[in-house]
Amino acid sequence: MPQRIRSLHKSFRDAFRGVAFCVKNERNMRIHMVVGAYMLCFSPFFHLSAAEYAVLLLTIALVLFAETVNTAIEAVINLQAQWYDNLARIGKDVAAGAVLICAFLAAVVGFVLFFHPATLLFIIEYLFSHLFFGFLFLVSLPLSGVFIFFFPFNVRKH
Numbered sequence: 001m002p003q004r005i006r007s008l009h010k011s012f013r014d015a016f017r018g019v020a021f022c023v024k025n026e027r028n029m030r031i032h033m034v035v036g037a038y039m040l041c042f043s044p045f046f047h048l049s050a051a052e053y054a055v056l057l058l059t060i061a062l063v064l065f066a067e068t069v070n071t072a073i074e075a076v077i078n079l080q081a082q083w084y085d086n087l088a089r090i091g092k093d094v095a096a097g098a099v100l101i102c103a104f105l106a107a108v109v110g111f112v113l114f115f116h117p118a119t120l121l122f123i124i125e126y127l128f129s130h131l132f133f134g135f136l137f138l139v140s141l142p143l144s145g146v147f148i149f150f151f152p153f154n155v156r157k158h
């Protein structure tokens with residue numbers, strides 16, 4: 001493999017490893033992923049426009065971005081501050097605050113795009129009348145819980 005391709009391949013591999021680290025070690029990351037996945041799965045019921053889909057995708061990406069940057073900041077702070085340190089606390093609190101702001105924004109976007117009581121009722125009826133999808137939805141709930149709280153099952157932090 002030529003050197004340039006190899007270095008491109010390596011940078012992608014490193015970036016994927018970073019994302020995988022967040023998914024394995026950050027429960028909040030898994031919560032954001034599950035919520036984002038449900039939003040995308042149910043979005044066809046809401047007949048979103050292209051612009052609304054763009055807002056939805058950007059919002060999901062923003063929350064995942066904030067969580068990954070928060071994880072990176074935590075790791076760098078841990079490298080420097082092994083013990084209690086006021087600046088370390090401020091750095092971690094501010095980074096967590098950035099995630100909170102993005103999650104709050106995502107909740108508002110979700111409310112604006114998806115709070116249509118008639119459509120929500122239709123979805124419930126749909127899940128009851130289409131047993132396959134109803135079954136899939138029911139099965140997805142405990143699986144999501146297991147993914148959020150128990151994944152990756154046997155990997156220790158760091």
Ligand SMILES: Nc1ncnc2c1ncn2[C@@H]1O[C@H](COP(=O)(O)OP(=O)(O)OP(=O)(O)O)[C@@H](O)[C@H]1O
Nearest residue numbers: 026028074081082083084085086088089092093096
């Ligand atoms: N070295 C430290 N010195 C002072 N306070 C700290 C230190 N490490 C962590 N803290 C405090 O504990 C909080 C949680 O830090 P921790 O490293 O456990 O992050 P976390 O629980 O993984 O956070 P998140 O849920 O955002 O990923 C921080 O927001 C900070 O207030």
